Amino acid sequence: MKYKKIECEVLVVGGGVAGIAASIKAAREGASTVLIEKNSFPGGTGITGLHRFICGLYANTEDVPDKILNKGIASEICFMLQELAPEKIPLRMGKVSVLPFATSNFMSVLRSLSEKEKQLDIYYDTRAVSAKTENNTIVSVTIQNLNKKFDIIPRVVIDCSGDGVIIKLSGARYRTTPPDQRQLSGYTFRVKGLKDVDDIPAVKVPYYLAKAVEQKKMPFYLKYTTFTAGDDEDEGYCKLNIPPAGIMEREKQAKKDALLVHTYLARVLPVFNKSYIVEMSPEVVDREGPRLYGKYTLTANDVINARKFPDGIVKSAWPIELWDQQKGVRYRYLGPGDNYEIPLRCLISKDISNLYCAGRCISVTAEALGSTRVMGTCISLGERAGYGAAHW
Ligand SMILES: Cc1cc2nc3c(=O)[nH]c(=O)nc-3n(C[C@H](O)[C@H](O)[C@H](O)COP(=O)(O)OP(=O)(O)OC[C@H]3O[C@@H](n4cnc5c(N)ncnc54)[C@H](O)[C@@H]3O)c2cc1C
Incomplete structure (x- = not known):
């Protein structure tokens, strides 16, 4: 069966916080960009999980006002949220700070930032169902909206599905934690x-x-x-x-x-x-899913020792927060004022030449994911993946 074909330079799969940031950045860099999202709204887990706080935005210091670690789209989102609700200011939670938000404001900020990008076409209620790979390169991704199927012919794909949908469909290697050890x-x-x-x-x-x-x-x-x-x-x-x-x-x-x-x-x-x-919540939300087998895999030691990299693209000071099935939550904090970097190599598949990942499914160990998965970090990961893909 022949499907309608849509050509684009960057295809972003998944419109959670990582996917929204990735698609905005790719479009701003001039790439013709398509974003597909299976829900009818943006924000992913941040919305369906009824979250109240954006974590991972701020430096690990007592500075007031709290210093944003990664400028760019994360700062734009914070600014717009604070315009809508000036009373919602950063809150200290234990040793770190978070930004409170109302779900409806968050969704409208994500919509208004993405919908004004002229180079960006957004398809809601649409899911990626298969991918064709030739010579370790993704040549097409089939998407489905109700009963209609389309083939997207992208130059580069960014998997922001949280669940590693494109990683799996393209045959790229990935890691998972056994179900009984997952968070x-x-x-x-x-x-x-x-x-x-x-x-x-x-x-x-x-x-x-x-x-x-x-x-x-x-x-x-x-x-x-x-x-x-x-x-x-x-x-x-x-x-x-x-x-x-x-x-x-x-x-x-x-x-x-x-x-x-x-x-x-x-x-x-x-x-x-x-x-x-x-x-x-309309669905159960997962802390852990498949993680890309990337050119580098970030470890818990990298996080705790505040490691920096020559290709470090996103900073984070969020602790390793592990929700163990038997013991509940445990935190491992970085030292006061410390932050670590996530290298670009964690976003790039080792196997598939034109596959980037951002958000929850980047190349990290299960323990390191306890820190990298928070929304503030995912926004900035998305933005950097969008930049990389636009210039690929
Ligand atoms: C219980 C829990 C509590 C948390 N609390 C907080 C908190 O308070 N603060 C915080 O900052 N972080 C929190 N987190 C972490 C954070 O919510 C997520 O890790 C983060 O939102 C992940 O963003 P993402 O964009 O990578 O993925 P997601 O938000 O999972 O987005 C992925 C998107 O891809 C879409 N998708 C999936 N498959 C397909 C497909 N085949 N085709 C098209 N689209 C597809 C999904 O519908 C979804 O919208 C929490 C996580 C959990 C599970």
Whole structure:
């Protein structure tokens, strides 16, 4: 069967934060760019995971206002978010700072930045379904929108799918962690109707859920649930940290877990008594997926020792944050004021000549991914991949 063909210089697959930044940058560098995204909106995990904070933007110092580590699109996004919500200023969380945001503002910033690029064509509700590779080069990618299929003929492809879709379809090598050692995935629900919310639910929610687990009232992993206050006084977010694999129909199971947690909290914690769920994540979101086999693989030692590289393109000071299936979360921090660099080689496939990656699926060890995967870093990785691909 013959499909309609679309030629472009840069094809970006996945419109999460990495893909949006990659496509904007490639287009700004003058490359005819196509972005495809399977959802009907931009932002990927940052939106479907109901995230509240952009992590990985700032230097690891006590400077006020916090210094942005990577200028460019990350700074533009911060500036636009702060214009929309001046009250949302960087917040100190333990030893690092984060930028709070409202989901709707984040989505509209990503849309308005990308939609004004003349060299960029965006296809939502469209997924990459196959790729043809000849002589270690991707020659075409077939995409599907409802029942229609098209062939994209790109010069370069950037895989920003988080799940390594193009890495796998093109036959490039990649690494994965065995399912039982993978980091916990996430599923969030938003509640309204809370009474007298202060910082205490953040402490009490895990405490009470740990007790319920001890009494065998719920599966053990639900004790890793966290609580964050929302924008309105009566609002809050509960983030469940759940096993990443092994469960068929995991959305169904996650929803059941969310209802179990909420019903229990409404019974034991007065602040939750009259609360009701107003929103749930549309899907379970993964911290870990396939990682490219790139020209360099960043390690935990590189991160912790604040290593710099001649081809370092993105800086990060975010700790290694590991959500272990048995032990919950552990942090390994860099020294005060330190940051490490991610070399360009982590974004380039060792096997496929015209394949770049950005965001979650770059070439790093599972431990290093605990630091590189946060959104602030993914935005800048996307931007640098977009630049590299446009000039390939
Ligand atoms: C539970 C949890 C909590 C987190 N909390 C935070 C936090 O508070 N702050 C923070 O900064 N980071 C957080 N992170 C990390 C962060 O959200 C992600 O690592 C980051 O958003 C990844 O961005 P990305 O662009 O690489 O990938 P994604 O956001 O996963 O985007 C990939 C995009 O590709 C699309 N796609 C997939 N397959 C296809 C296909 N075949 N065709 C077309 N499109 C496709 C997807 O729909 C998606 O939009 C968290 C992660 C998890 C799992």
